[in-house]
Amino acid sequence: MQAEQISIFIENKAGRISDVTGILSANGVNIRALAVADTSDFGVLRLIVDNNAKAEESLKNAGFTVRKTKVVAVKVEDRPGGLHNILEILKQARINVEYMYAFIQQSGDKAIMIFRFDQTEEAIKILTEKGITVVDGSTLCTL
Amino acid sequence: MIFDIEYETMPREALEAIQLKRLQATLSRVYATVPFYRKKLDDAGILPGDVKTLKDLHKIPFTTKQDLRDNYPFGMFAAPMANVVRIHASSGTTGQPTVVGYTARDIDTWAGLMARSLSAAGASRGDIIHNAYGYGLFTGGLGVHYGAEKLGASVIPVSGGNTKRQVIIMKDFKPTILTATPSYTLHLAEAAEEMGVSFKDLHFKAGIFGAEPWSEDMRLEIERKLDLNAIDIYGLSEVMGPGVSVECAEAKKGLHIFEDHFIPEIINPDTGEALPYGETGELVFTTITKEAFPIIRYRTRDITTLNPEPCICGRTHVRMKKVSGRTDDMLIIRGVNVFPSQIESVLMQVQEVEPHYQLIVDRKDNLDTLTVRVEIGEKLFSDEVKKLQELEQRISKDIKETLGVSAKVQLAEPKTIARSEGKAARVIDNRKK
Ligand SMILES: [Zn+2]
Numbered sequence: 156m157q158a159e160q161i162s163i164f165i166e167n168k169a170g171r172i173s174d175v176t177g178i179l180s181a182n183g184v185n186i187r188a189l190a191v192a193d194t195s196d197f198g199v200l201r202l203i204v205d206n207n208a209k210a211e212e213s214l215k216n217a218g219f220t221v222r223k224t225k226v227v228a229v230k231v232e233d234r235p236g237g238l239h240n241i242l243e244i245l246k247q248a249r250i251n252v253e254y255m256y257a258f259i260q261q262s263g264d265k266a267i268m269i270f271r272f273d274q275t276e277e278a279i280k281i282l283t284e285k286g287i288t289v290v291d292g293s294t295l296c297t298l
Numbered sequence: 299m300i301f302d303i304e305y306e307t308m309p310r311e312a313l314e315a316i317q318l319k320r321l322q323a324t325l326s327r328v329y330a331t332v333p334f335y336r337k338k339l340d341d342a343g344i345l346p347g348d349v350k351t352l353k354d355l356h357k358i359p360f361t362t363k364q365d366l367r368d369n370y371p372f373g374m375f376a377a378p379m380a381n382v383v384r385i386h387a388s389s390g391t392t393g394q395p396t397v398v399g400y401t402a403r404d405i406d407t408w409a410g411l412m413a414r415s416l417s418a419a420g421a422s423r424g425d426i427i428h429n430a431y432g433y434g435l436f437t438g439g440l441g442v443h444y445g446a447e448k449l450g451a452s453v454i455p456v457s458g459g460n461t462k463r464q465v466i467i468m469k470d471f472k473p474t475i476l477t478a479t480p481s482y483t484l485h486l487a488e489a490a491e492e493m494g495v496s497f498k499d500l501h502f503k504a505g506i507f508g509a510e511p512w513s514e515d516m517r518l519e520i521e522r523k524l525d526l527n528a529i530d531i532y533g534l535s536e537v538m539g540p541g542v543s544v545e546c547a548e549a550k551k552g553l554h555i556f557e558d559h560f561i562p563e564i565i566n567p568d569t570g571e572a573l574p575y576g577e578t579g580e581l582v583f584t585t586i587t588k589e590a591f592p593i594i595r596y597r598t599r600d601i602t603t604l605n606p607e608p609c610i611c612g613r614t615h616v617r618m619k620k621v622s623g624r625t626d627d628m629l630i631i632r633g634v635n636v637f638p639s640q641i642e643s644v645l646m647q648v649q650e651v652e653p654h655y656q657l658i659v660d661r662k663d664n665l666d667t668l669t670v671r672v673e674i675g676e677k678l679f680s681d682e683v684k685k686l687q688e689l690e691q692r693i694s695k696d697i698k699e700t701l702g703v704s705a706k707v708q709l710a711e712p713k714t715i716a717r718s719e720g721k722a723a724r725v726i727d728n729r730k731k
Binding site: 160162164165166192193194196197198199201218219220221222224253254271 | 674675676679680681682683686687708709710711712713714
């Protein structure tokens with residue numbers, strides 16, 4: 156039920172993100188979600204793409220430091236309290252959210268959020284038990 | 299094993315008496331035979347007879363690499379060419395090469411010092427020495443060669459290069475001692491591995507490595523990969539060649555300088571002031587037995603410390619620390635001496651940081667700032683910004699603790715730092731602009 160994310164180290168220089176998107180586009184890789192976490196000197200670019208192997212290979216060949224990370228894609232009801240409900244469940248279970256960001260595509264009337272947890276398997280189990288839909292990696296790419 | 303018990307374990311008082319006598323004789327001779335030294339002493343208002351104690355040596359002007367270049371090729375020789383039996387030269391990467399000469403007695407002295415060195419590393423008659431130092435104008439190959447013969451060991455004059463053949467020789471001839479530069483040694487190890495030859499199956503017990511600076515981390519790597527005792531040897535052609543100082547296998551803590559032939563000093567590289575034992579500075583040598591090419595207070599530009607404490611091996615000669623850098627590379631940051639090599643060893647300690655780094659020195663509001671850019675490899679890359687920041691802080695803290703200087707650490711993308719070996723790529727000093 157996990158999904159895989161590609162993380163890339165980038166220096167905070169103008170045009171670095173577009174260098175990455177350019178390489179992916181040239182290799183026919185479609186970006187489904189993108190988030191940047193940065194400091195004044197560097198950032199980590201996080202991507203959900205439709206072809207992880209291809210993305211990783213082409214970026215490594217271009218000299219980027221790339222790493223695959225396990226994340227969880229969760230359906231969130233598009234109404235007030237939708238996200239809060241999920242975060243409450245996780246809080247009760249003492250699972251930490253390292254970071255999260257929104258997926259571009261909606262799934263019907265639901266939004267999709269990408270989460271990175273400190274305990275991935277545990278988080279999936281609890282959320283599923285509480286009736287929250289977790290979308291697995293392969294489904295994610297076909298949305 | 300101590301090759302020359304009498305001289306290598308001589309009580310310091312007797313040793314110093316011999317040093318003074320030999321120093322006075324050397325000064326008289328260079329004053330009489332080398333116009334360069336006569337002029338230097340005359341200009342300084344000193345006569346060789348004014349040197350009445352070893353301390354008086356401090357009054358005599360230094361000799362620099364530039365002086366040797368100015369007197370290219372034979373201007374510094376103190377013996378007639380009829381008595382010179384060997385000439386070596388160091389390659390000049392910038393400017394003229396420096397040329398040195400040896401009389402028959404010099405060659406014999408040198409062989410004796412190399413025999414002492416090989417012996418200190420654990421070699422003796424019956425050992426087979428695989429000598430992979432280059433033979434030629436460079437002093438390494440022939441220096442070790444004559445010492446090995448003097449010791450009575452069997453020497454394989456394999457020289458540098460043709461690495462595959464070297465591996466086959468190591469397998470078939472079963473040498474027990476390896477002499478090479480540390481970088482070529484690692485290259486040999488790689489080649490052997492590719493050929494499916496394990497050093498564990500070879501017969502080496504010790505290796506004597508020198509001619510370039512190498513770190514303690516490199517020693518561990520060599521000892522692990524080659525399964526032998528790695529000993530550091532030091533020398534430079536201007537002073538003699540290999541065999542000016544060597545580590546003893548017993549302590550492996552500092553290199554004994556053969557003080558019955560050379561007088562070492564440590565000076566402040568900026569002021570030229572002589573520093574006491576234990577302080578770090580530039581190493582200066584005076585030769586006191588050489589005939590063809592004596593040298594007075596030669597500035598080696600190597601940075602080290604002298605340790606006069608008695609050694610467990612029984613030798614009484616002072617020990618110099620492994621050379622930590624060159625004065626040419628030294629940066630002064632807020633009054634603290636910093637060598638790129640020190641930063642490099644800190645980075646090597648932080649596991650798996652690739653030691654591709656760059657130092658950027660700047661001055662902001664009259665304060666020096668040091669930025670260390672470090673390329674981040676896959677193993678250390680975390681996709682959590684917090685962890686990457688912790689990594690930066692950890693490196694910064696290690697630098698502060700080891701060097702006593704604050705540095706801002708900046709992680710950099712792979713291959714964004716130039717790969718050249720020179721100082722220019724490693725260090726950017728914006729203060730000079
Ligand atoms: Zn010793």
